[in-house]
Amino acid sequence: MITRTEQASARKRAAEMLKRAGIVARQEELERIEVADFGLGELDESGVQILTLVDTDEIAAKVLVLFPHQTEPEHRHPPLGDYLGKEETIRCQWGELYLYVPGAPTPEPVASPPAHRKNTYTVWHEHILHPGEQLTFPPNTPHWFQGGPEGAVVWTFSTKAVDIEDIFTDPDIRRKTVVVDG
Amino acid sequence: MITRTEQASARKRAAEMLKRAGIVARQEELERIEVADFGLGELDESGVQILTLVDTDEIAAKVLVLFPHQTEPEHRHPPLGDYLGKEETIRCQWGELYLYVPGAPTPEPVASPPAHRKNTYTVWHEHILHPGEQLTFPPNTPHWFQGGPEGAVVWTFSTKAVDIEDIFTDPDIRRKTVVVDG
Numbered sequence: 001m002i003t004r005t006e007q008a009s010a011r012k013r014a015a016e017m018l019k020r021a022g023i024v025a026r027q028e029e030l031e032r033i034e035v036a037d038f039g040l041g042e043l044d045e046s047g048v049q050i051l052t053l054v055d056t057d058e059i060a061a062k063v064l065v066l067f068p069h070q071t072e073p074e075h076r077h078p079p080l081g082d083y084l085g086k087e088e089t090i091r092c093q094w095g096e097l098y099l100y101v102p103g104a105p106t107p108e109p110v111a112s113p114p115a116h117r118k119n120t121y122t123v124w125h126e127h128i129l130h131p132g133e134q135l136t137f138p139p140n141t142p143h144w145f146q147g148g149p150e151g152a153v154v155w156t157f158s159t160k161a162v163d164i165e166d167i168f169t170d171p172d173i174r175r176k177t178v179v180v181d182g
Numbered sequence: 183m184i185t186r187t188e189q190a191s192a193r194k195r196a197a198e199m200l201k202r203a204g205i206v207a208r209q210e211e212l213e214r215i216e217v218a219d220f221g222l223g224e225l226d227e228s229g230v231q232i233l234t235l236v237d238t239d240e241i242a243a244k245v246l247v248l249f250p251h252q253t254e255p256e257h258r259h260p261p262l263g264d265y266l267g268k269e270e271t272i273r274c275q276w277g278e279l280y281l282y283v284p285g286a287p288t289p290e291p292v293a294s295p296p297a298h299r300k301n302t303y304t305v306w307h308e309h310i311l312h313p314g315e316q317l318t319f320p321p322n323t324p325h326w327f328q329g330g331p332e333g334a335v336v337w338t339f340s341t342k343a344v345d346i347e348d349i350f351t352d353p354d355i356r357r358k359t360v361v362v363d364g
Contacts, residue, residue, distance in 0.1 A: 021204075022203075022204025022205070022206065023204070024204065024274075024275050024276070024313045024314050025314050026314040026315070029314065053273065053316070053339075054271045054273070054316070054318070054339045056269065056271070056318060058269050058341045059241050059269070059271075059339060059340065059341055061243065061271070061337075061339040087238060087240050087241070089236045089238070089241075089243070091235065091236070092206075093206050094206070131206045132206050132207050132208040132211065133208070134235070134236070136236070136238060155243075157235075157236045157241060157243040157339065158241065159240045159241055
């Protein structure tokens, strides 16, 4: 869980990074940036800030803000009934993103996930995305990523997003963020 | 048709507008910006420049550049077999876009399509999009749009794009641009 103060502070920091990155958004969009701690209460280590621009029954376009070295933990977008699951393209707009997917493990990966959770990271094929670089992967692909030393602002273009159904490798994770007074 | 010189010039102009608008793209993406004249040979009046960032079997994310008062003619994205047709969200990044869709005709619309083609414009419900503003419409919706006095840079986020199958109201239009030496 996070406190309202932490949520407001992360939103403000994310909005500043979005502006610096050239992302154009209305004030009411910035005010509903989702601050996700994945239920771990370690936002600066495991978390992401999400600006949702498009979210229909068919597609989603969102911008993710990663603070320096902040990690979005390993997860996949599973099939749901007739829906094959979310196909996703991640494209870097600003900063540097370390993205990991299935494939030959990269011998000396640049990113280190939070040390006490390292056993919940199972895919280690590294892609380093600089501004303008992107990767598309099919539904149900396990993946995780981390912001570089200055953080990262990245687009995610995808088929329908059903975030609450995402499956995380770490059993401690709860996708829905609980925000408490404070 | 357009000449290679016109194509190169429009690409360069579009790339400059994209940069000013904060769009981040690689050089090889900018070099394949599509310059579409819709077969009319009146690019500054009827045309659009298209930077394709994502184009999979499921979704597309593109950035459209409209020069000042340049018009993308009225068209719709029809159903194709099992596919319902392209659902589209148009979002303004820079400049001003005048967008027309079905609905009560706006009494004094801001945009004027090319005068000699005005009879091929049938929908007149106006939305004026400023940076950060957007409109989503379902497949098969007739629509057309025009850049404002300084032009416009706009995102289009959609389900699968099959541009060549778009249906234009103007029977003179050929979607595939022919580029000739010169």
